[in-house]
Amino acid sequence: MNELVIHSRQGSVGVITINNPPVNALSPGVPQGILEGVDKYGADDEVRAIVIIGGGRTFIAGADIKEFGKITSGEKKRGPGLHTVIYGLEGSSKPTIAAIHGTAFGGGLETSMGCHYRVALVSAKVGQPEVKLGIIPGAQGTQRLPRLAGVEKALEMCALGAPISATAAHELGIVDRIIDGGGYDDLLAGAVAFAEEVGASAGPLPKVSERNGKLGTPQENAPIFAAARAMVAKKRRGYFAPLKNIEAVEASTTLPFDEGVKREAELFQECLFSSQSKALIHAFFGERAVRKIPDVPKDTLVKKIASAAVIGAGTMGGGIAMNYANVGIPVIIKETSQEALDRGMNTIRKNYERSVKRGRFTQEFMDQRMALITPQTSYDGFESADIVVEAVFEEMGLKKKIFAEIDKVAKADAVLASNTSTLNIDEIAAATTRPEQVIGHHFFSPANVMRLLEIVRGEKTSKEIVATSMALARTIGKVGVLVGNCHGFVGNRMFGPYRREAQFLAEEGAAVSEIDRVIYEFGAAMGPLAVGDLAGLDVGWRVRKGNPGLFPEGTRRPLAEDRLVEAGRHGQKTGAGWYRYDENRGRHDDPEVTALLTTIAAEANIEQREIADDEIRDRVILSLVNEGARILEEGFALRSVDIDIIYLNGYGFPPFRGGPMFYADTVGLDKVLARIEEFHAAHGHWWRPAPLLKELVGAGKTFSDWDKERASAG
Numbered sequence: 001m002n003e004l005v006i007h008s009r010q011g012s013v014g015v016i017t018i019n020n021p022p023v024n025a026l027s028p029g030v031p032q033g034i035l036e037g038v039d040k041y042g043a044d045d046e047v048r049a050i051v052i053i054g055g056g057r058t059f060i061a062g063a064d065i066k067e068f069g070k071i072t073s074g075e076k077k078r079g080p081g082l083h084t085v086i087y088g089l090e091g092s093s094k095p096t097i098a099a100i101h102g103t104a105f106g107g108g109l110e111t112s113m114g115c116h117y118r119v120a121l122v123s124a125k126v127g128q129p130e131v132k133l134g135i136i137p138g139a140q141g142t143q144r145l146p147r148l149a150g151v152e153k154a155l156e157m158c159a160l161g162a163p164i165s166a167t168a169a170h171e172l173g174i175v176d177r178i179i180d181g182g183g184y185d186d187l188l189a190g191a192v193a194f195a196e197e198v199g200a201s202a203g204p205l206p207k208v209s210e211r212n213g214k215l216g217t218p219q220e221n222a223p224i225f226a227a228a229r230a231m232v233a234k235k236r237r238g239y240f241a242p243l244k245n246i247e248a249v250e251a252s253t254t255l256p257f258d259e260g261v262k263r264e265a266e267l268f269q270e271c272l273f274s275s276q277s278k279a280l281i282h283a284f285f286g287e288r289a290v291r292k293i294p295d296v297p298k299d300t301l302v303k304k305i306a307s308a309a310v311i312g313a314g315t316m317g318g319g320i321a322m323n324y325a326n327v328g329i330p331v332i333i334k335e336t337s338q339e340a341l342d343r344g345m346n347t348i349r350k351n352y353e354r355s356v357k358r359g360r361f362t363q364e365f366m367d368q369r370m371a372l373i374t375p376q377t378s379y380d381g382f383e384s385a386d387i388v389v390e391a392v393f394e395e396m397g398l399k400k401k402i403f404a405e406i407d408k409v410a411k412a413d414a415v416l417a418s419n420t421s422t423l424n425i426d427e428i429a430a431a432t433t434r435p436e437q438v439i440g441h442h443f444f445s446p447a448n449v450m451r452l453l454e455i456v457r458g459e460k461t462s463k464e465i466v467a468t469s470m471a472l473a474r475t476i477g478k479v480g481v482l483v484g485n486c487h488g489f490v491g492n493r494m495f496g497p498y499r500r501e502a503q504f505l506a507e508e509g510a511a512v513s514e515i516d517r518v519i520y521e522f523g524a525a526m527g528p529l530a531v532g533d534l535a536g537l538d539v540g541w542r543v544r545k546g547n548p549g550l551f552p553e554g555t556r557r558p559l560a561e562d563r564l565v566e567a568g569r570h571g572q573k574t575g576a577g578w579y580r581y582d583e584n585r586g587r588h589d590d591p592e593v594t595a596l597l598t599t600i601a602a603e604a605n606i607e608q609r610e611i612a613d614d615e616i617r618d619r620v621i622l623s624l625v626n627e628g629a630r631i632l633e634e635g636f637a638l639r640s641v642d643i644d645i646i647y648l649n650g651y652g653f654p655p656f657r658g659g660p661m662f663y664a665d666t667v668g669l670d671k672v673l674a675r676i677e678e679f680h681a682a683h684g685h686w687w688r689p690a691p692l693l694k695e696l697v698g699a700g701k702t703f704s705d706w707d708k709e710r711a712s713a714g
């Protein structure tokens, strides 16, 4: 027994409790503590059965992910650890029962499948989410799960990583009994009672490793594996681990158990040392790291948000209101006219109907959510809203007018948030008498779907409002990232150079669809020019028109999109932009655009040439890195990982690349700087290397080193 694993007795039942908060990860010492308990109770004649349970809020949520870095860096070797525990649990002469509440994920589910029986609270979830970390289950999960749940379900659970409910697990045969009650004590009592039952019964103990009944025949399995490979090729394009998961589960149907376990171990190793796994683990911890705001202490007051009000029922306003309703928070939505209000509510209804049709929501859930949204054309009720979110047209004058009005109606301690995507938060706040309560809540379209919430801190924004906004982001299911108040904040400020370089490349002769193909193959959901057509080229045109300072005198200005917009080509919404679109929104190259680009190049004296894929990739992607480094040195982002999380959750940056800053670290900042200097020599002003980049290369450091130093400097 050690402080991580507690051994106790309940009558004739030995109880092994994992005590490693917050999620009972299998950190060093935990497997050993479990094994000691199995050995001890195995040898104790008074003990008839053994229960293994997680202390606190959950069963084992998996291996300790923090240990993986030590293995891939060679700091420590991966031991037999968990395999020994699982064989120990299965080899026990006394029945072993896993009692599951919270989440039995990864090594947690594998540990439970080493047991002879599994019982769970109805609220529990089980799963093999390893693929989300770029790996496969490494402790026999790919060999035991098919034996319990069948090949098809095991394949889905391993290749996609989504958890399932205890009820579904019970129906599949993973869980043997659902324990009534909701709490830990109910679970423990129910598990001990179950243990006494099986402890008293005679007969061989059921070993998962010997249950081959659900493994199917090669004929039955062949179409299942083919369909799974086709599915991940479509849904997980560019990912490495989903295919490795399929290979491992396939081994369970073609090899004897122990051979299958060996094959799983080889595939696990291959994945763990892959750059994709490092990127996905970086993203996992990154999503947790962005929650920490160095100068906002943990005990800062977080206001409870029990009611909300949204101004503007357009695409963004409607989506924002849905976020609140979806978590049961009543929300008022205000528009200037009944007609606009009806249009907005209609869009919301359609969004819910689509989700009901897709089985994401029940009709009952939809009705409950719609009932929480109150459409109106007045400020009635705003005095009781804990938060007011402004989501009107992106024009400073209008926003300031709205905030002056909100200032008069909102309650004293309300959070006053603006969904502006580029405008100066301090200038908006100055339109009120309480700038300390004003903050930016920059949602991404569609706001009810996109996970990112860029939280923009103004000069006077109070720590309470920052802390409340960060907590609220989690409540409404968003990843909240705190950023400073500069033009375009972090995401859009970097997106400018990203799309600028794509335009320049097109003006220099690269084919429109070639530019998008290269970035699509890099892993982005869509290329930069097609994204422009989707968002509407007129949006960027208005920003450029409204901010002439964006392109200082003497600097090269992208010309193509202004010309496209002035030719009425605003993108998908006008049926033409960089591409021509058919009635089904199918995208087609358009020779008119190629001709326009040739004209622009001639007029602007731009030499058109063959441009290689790696130049396209590097100019588009490294423009993000260079601007990201500027944002860091100017202090508008707290850490480089914050930038990565923004791009992974708001801009479709491929997760298996870890984000632009992590990607740069992977390539090597010295190579990145050399490439940027090359572009600077060739293309001038816009490619001036960021001083921080030069500094880090000079010191042989990475962006992640920079984050660590900042964190330790506090």
Ligand code: T1G
Residues within 6 Å of the ligand: 022, 023, 025, 061, 062, 063, 064, 065, 066, 082, 103, 105, 106, 107, 108, 110, 129, 130, 133, 135, 136, 137, 138, 139, 141, 285, 288, 289
């Ligand atoms: N290892 C190390 N730390 C972990 C961890 C883990 N498995 N899971 C969570 N943490 C930390 C997390 O970083 C945070 O730290 C704190 O715990 C609370 O987490 C052998 C190889 C369980 C659903 O992939 O999905 O098993 O920020 O904020 O929202 O085959 O955590 O406070 O310092 O996320 O309530 C497989 C990962 C591992 C599950 C709880 N398991 N975890 O969510 O809390 S690989 C997973 C989660 C494996 C085997 C293989 C979630 C959660 P900090 P949190 P939460």
